[in-house]
Amino acid sequence: MTDPLVRITQVKKSFGSTLVLDGVDLDVPKGEVVVVIGPSGSGKTTLLRCINALETYDDGSIKVDGVEIGFRGEPGGPRKRRSDGELARIRADIGMVFQQFNLFPHLTAVENVMLGLTKVRGMPPAQAREKALHWLDRVGLSQKTANLPSQLSGGQQQRVGIARAVAMDPKVLLLDEITSALDPELVGEVLSVVRGLAAEGMTMVVVTHEMTFARDVGTQLVFMDHGHKIAEGPPNEILRRSDNERLRSFLSRIEFRQDG
Amino acid sequence: MNYHINFNFVWKYADKLYWGLVLSIELAFISILIGCVIGLALAVVYNDGHPWLKRVVSAYVEVVRNLPLLLLIYLIFYGIPSIGGFAFDATESFVLTLSLYAGAYLVEVFRAGLAAVSPGVIDAGKAIGLTAWQRFAYVRFPTMLRIVLPSLSNAFISLFKDTSLASVIAVPELTFGANWIKTNTFRAVEVWIVVAGVYLVVGWILLAALRLLERVLMPGRRT
Numbered sequence: 408m409t410d411p412l413v414r415i416t417q418v419k420k421s422f423g424s425t426l427v428l429d430g431v432d433l434d435v436p437k438g439e440v441v442v443v444i445g446p447s448g449s450g451k452t453t454l455l456r457c458i459n460a461l462e463t464y465d466d467g468s469i470k471v472d473g474v475e476i477g478f479r480g481e482p483g484g485p486r487k488r489r490s491d492g493e494l495a496r497i498r499a500d501i502g503m504v505f506q507q508f509n510l511f512p513h514l515t516a517v518e519n520v521m522l523g524l525t526k527v528r529g530m531p532p533a534q535a536r537e538k539a540l541h542w543l544d545r546v547g548l549s550q551k552t553a554n555l556p557s558q559l560s561g562g563q564q565q566r567v568g569i570a571r572a573v574a575m576d577p578k579v580l581l582l583d584e585i586t587s588a589l590d591p592e593l594v595g596e597v598l599s600v601v602r603g604l605a606a607e608g609m610t611m612v613v614v615t616h617e618m619t620f621a622r623d624v625g626t627q628l629v630f631m632d633h634g635h636k637i638a639e640g641p642p643n644e645i646l647r648r649s650d651n652e653r654l655r656s657f658l659s660r661i662e663f664r665q666d667g
Numbered sequence: 668m669n670y671h672i673n674f675n676f677v678w679k680y681a682d683k684l685y686w687g688l689v690l691s692i693e694l695a696f697i698s699i700l701i702g703c704v705i706g707l708a709l710a711v712v713y714n715d716g717h718p719w720l721k722r723v724v725s726a727y728v729e730v731v732r733n734l735p736l737l738l739l740i741y742l743i744f745y746g747i748p749s750i751g752g753f754a755f756d757a758t759e760s761f762v763l764t765l766s767l768y769a770g771a772y773l774v775e776v777f778r779a780g781l782a783a784v785s786p787g788v789i790d791a792g793k794a795i796g797l798t799a800w801q802r803f804a805y806v807r808f809p810t811m812l813r814i815v816l817p818s819l820s821n822a823f824i825s826l827f828k829d830t831s832l833a834s835v836i837a838v839p840e841l842t843f844g845a846n847w848i849k850t851n852t853f854r855a856v857e858v859w860i861v862v863a864g865v866y867l868v869v870g871w872i873l874l875a876a877l878r879l880l881e882r883v884l885m886p887g888r889r890t
Binding site: 491502 | 796798801809884
């Protein structure tokens, strides 16, 4: 059996005196979609941000395609935090889509997608534009390529955000509550893009509150609480399981929220 | 009242005003340019630098901003040659003064602008693999520029008007030219009216140009 694409072992992280990740293990095999759920403050977003080094972790190991993310040096031996240049090279192969979209406000949709291609991948502008237009077409925005983010709806902005991430041909795509800031009627258009990517075998780690989506797209579901991984397994099994008190109470609150 | 307004004396020496205006514009342009470089560099130092450097920047801003510009002009023009032993001409001295003054004001403007760039947008720059320098050049700086442009317009117009203070150390700019005409023709009212008009028109053109730049850089945003 080959190693999983993302391997997280015993990762610990504190903010000040608060322990937000308390020895988390997680494997993400190539082509799978791992969905992380849990109440706010459970550490799921922090875990996701550690995978592309937007947060540092204090202990343990996160490897993407065999490369340790936060540190260089021998495992067990002395480790040094990676430099900004090293991190930039590592991050270029890990895509991320944000809750608040975070598009570059001064660039049009197509320029948002092109920036990484030209400046990080060193692609000639014409080729980068072609690739960016291809991806904007894929997310259904071929009519909006020259619009600035301020001229796009939330759902459209988020689809640009997805195009920007996948155009870099990442090994793994991280989705951080990408529908939480959207009006309910715009959630569908964003999730259908993600479904398409999953169907094509894109490896993803997804933090979400959309349980239907988690069940449909996730190949593996992980429930986190207080910096611990509480449960893990196929979505249907996890969502029906009632042997864990915390999971059950979390799920009942989520159901309630959706009904309301 | 037996004073008759007569602009003929002013027109006779119009070249004094013309060359004065050219110099005023040059003084403002160079000082603003140097001021922007100082302001931007120190704003980055303030935002990203060591706390110790932060304090140095704050001290510079506080000292310059709490002294009258007129005093700074005298201090540098008369002070530096007497203590440092090197003399420079009035124009150079004034450009140095106004640049330092502009720098102190523009640090504040750029600092607020950099702080207003959303951390999420910087994260997005990191996530696509931009290095720190690339993030500054392609994300932080252009985003910040759009935020500060309106305040920058105000600062530039103020600095243009401040060039009139160069007349006190005999830099032959617009106000100095006006003074010269007044002294030689005793037509104070006419001269000051004409010169006021010139400052007004130039300031207005400058403002229109900056508004145009705002519209080019920020289409779709109405102000």
